[in-house]
Amino acid sequence: MAHQADNTFLPIDGIERFRFRCHRGVSCFTECCRQLDLALSPYDVLRLKQAKKLHSGRFLEQYVIIEWEEGALFPGCYLTMVDDGRASCVFVDQQGCQVYPDRPAACRAYPVGRGASRQADGSVTQQYLLIKEPHCKGFAEAGEQNTQDYFTDQGLAEYNRFNDALTELVHHPAVSAGFRPNRVQAEQYLLALYNLDSFRGELADGRVSLCRPLTPTELSGVAGDDRELLLLAIRWLLQEFFGT
Ligand code: SF4
Ligand code: SF4
Numbered sequence: 366m367a368h369q370a371d372n373t374f375l376p377i378d379g380i381e382r383f384r385f386r387c388h389r390g391v392s393c394f395t396e397c398c399r400q401l402d403l404a405l406s407p408y409d410v411l412r413l414k415q416a417k418k419l420h421s422g423r424f425l426e427q428y429v430i431i432e433w434e435e436g437a438l439f440p441g442c443y444l445t446m447v448d449d450g451r452a453s454c455v456f457v458d459q460q461g462c463q464v465y466p467d468r469p470a471a472c473r474a475y476p477v478g479r480g481a482s483r484q485a486d487g488s489v490t491q492q493y494l495l496i497k498e499p500h501c502k503g504f505a506e507a508g509e510q511n512t513q514d515y516f517t518d519q520g521l522a523e524y525n526r527f528n529d530a531l532t533e534l535v536h537h538p539a540v541s542a543g544f545r546p547n548r549v550q551a552e553q554y555l556l557a558l559y560n561l562d563s564f565r566g567e568l569a570d571g572r573v574s575l576c577r578p579l580t581p582t583e584l585s586g587v588a589g590d591d592r593e594l595l596l597l598a599i600r601w602l603l604q605e606f607f608g609t
């Protein structure tokens with residue numbers, strides 16, 4: 366994830382085997398947690414704010430840098446880095462990752478990058494890249510696996526489920542046709558997807574609503590289930606942005 370001029374990016378498929386193993390004994394332990402742009406998905410923030418036991422609004426204030434400008438695509442949310450001369454992740458210490466059970470998808474997948482795109486028939490296709498950075502010694506360790514097994518070991522299925530659900534919004538045909546959110550829509554995007562606790566409050570008091578009655582599963586999201594609320598948030602944004 367760090368920025369290096371001589372990185373190597375190798376396209377791989379899900380079943381191609383690659384040599385790699387990461388463990389606490391590697392000489393580069395936590396090197397990949399420094400000097401990085403760590404983009405956070407809505408599900409990453411859901412997991413992290415739960416792990417830190419924080420209201421989502423407080424979590425955003427404390428740990429997230431938001432980037433967006435008029436005319437741009439959807440806002441980007443990035444994990445804050447510490448000003449320690451190494452631009453270290455705010456969650457890394459000498460023991461490793463303080464939020465390891467709830468670490469973001471990009472940290473789990475590393476050194477594999479995953480791209481997902483939604484097709485016209487609604488299916489989601491995946492592309493993988495093996496990222497070989499000079500500082501990462503894991504490629505010299507004994508251990509071999511394919512991407513599918515690696516992702517299973519890293520607990521990525523749950524993350525990919527929510528990230529793929531989001532493609533219905535961010536890869537909507539209207540986006541390809543030129544849709545760009547205005548300032549109000551950018552704020553709606555951040556509220557619904559990243560500030561779930563505030564979104565729940567606005568749903569509960571009627572400030573935002575769907576143009577149909579909520580299903581029992583959606584009501585469980587309003588009542589407290591963050592995962593169901595995130596899926597409801599995607600549907601609400603599809604309604605607000607594209608009338609679907
Ligand atoms: S969240 Fe954890 S694994 Fe990811 S960069 Fe930060 S310390 Fe490293
Ligand atoms: S082996 Fe690679 S992934 Fe593991 S700690 Fe070192 S740099 Fe990070």
